[in-house]
Amino acid sequence: MKLFFKKRVKDGYFLLLIVLINIVLISIQVPKGNGASFFEKSIFAIFTPVNNLFHELISETRGIVNEYLLLKKIHEENKRLREENLKLKFRNLDLEEKIRQIKTEKAVNLSGENIFSGYVRARTIGIDPSNPFENIYINKGLNDKIKKNQCVIDYNGNLVGKTIEPIGKNYSKVQLATSKNSAVGAKIKDKNIIGILGGTGSYECSLNYIRNIHSMGKNEEVETSGYDMIFPKGIKIGRVVKVENTNSLFKKISVKPYFVYEELEEVLVIFK
């Protein structure tokens, strides 16, 4: 059997040799002209499929290798980007924290004329359900040296209110400037017009005890006077939105506080 195959292969080679010799012979005699000779055509016809196959094989292999390399590169790129993304997230958190710190410092500087000995940052943990403009609860208390009647401001340095009883170890109650029970010594900024700011239990407050003789109008800025011995002088309160002269001695003035009730997520409790 082995011999048979060996012989068969030998026969095949011989036939191929004879065919090639004849092709060469024919090719020599066929006039070339502009086209390829018969020999060239024959060689082309014989080797082109093999060449094509080889070329396809190489091309496919190259494609697979390239695709693999590309995928590997994409995988590495993806890994790198994920790491970078994580780093940026941390960086973002860090920057957010820094912004918060800057805002805090700015708020303290804006509101205090350097009469504070310090402050505590507190988070709002609850509101008075009976009247949202009355009181809020914060997550800092006696453990953070918070006492009754300490001034509370927001991050923009605007007056929010003051701490009142009860004060727990880790929580405190804050009476808002809009509370009906609130009274804040106030004055018109840059004028010697002093009054008492009282809450109305709504978005607006009233500036009381301003005599009719004083000339003032809308959009005047109101700030703390410091005479109540609770709130430091110069803390921004709000802006006058309505001024009415009455038959009595005093004007009827409405003030819109600067602090935004809905944005009181965090506040600063100031130590004198």
Added chain:
Amino acid sequence: MKRIIYIGLTLLLASVFQTSVSKLNYNLFFLVNFLSIFVVHWSMNINSILSTSLGTIAGLVQDSFSTGIIGVSGLSKGVMGYLISKISSRIITRNYLSYFLIILTGVLTELLIYLSVLHLINLKISVTERKILLLQPFITAVLGGFVFYLIGKWKK
């Protein structure tokens, strides 16, 4: 040696017949192929390498007295010799029909290769010649079968 002489003599005889018929009638040259009969006969009795060589030689002889390109018949007859040698080693050829079929297969293959090569080298043959050529396998197989049959009888 004796066999070589026989081969030589039969080749000579086939060549003489082939050239003679063309002198009788030009178209007869295309109608019957004595050299193909010669190749088929010897291919049935010798191995494939010798058959291929013999086919090529016979083809070159045919090319030499034809006006065509030398090598075309050499190629076609060489392949035919190889094919017939391979086929005959697998089947038993004893009667006229088997001779007829084997010659028909061989000459058809030869003609197919011959015409393909002519087409490839853009060598045109006339329509009449082509029509006659298409009859060649059948006529050659009929005549060759008869000759083989007579040889068989003579050998006995």
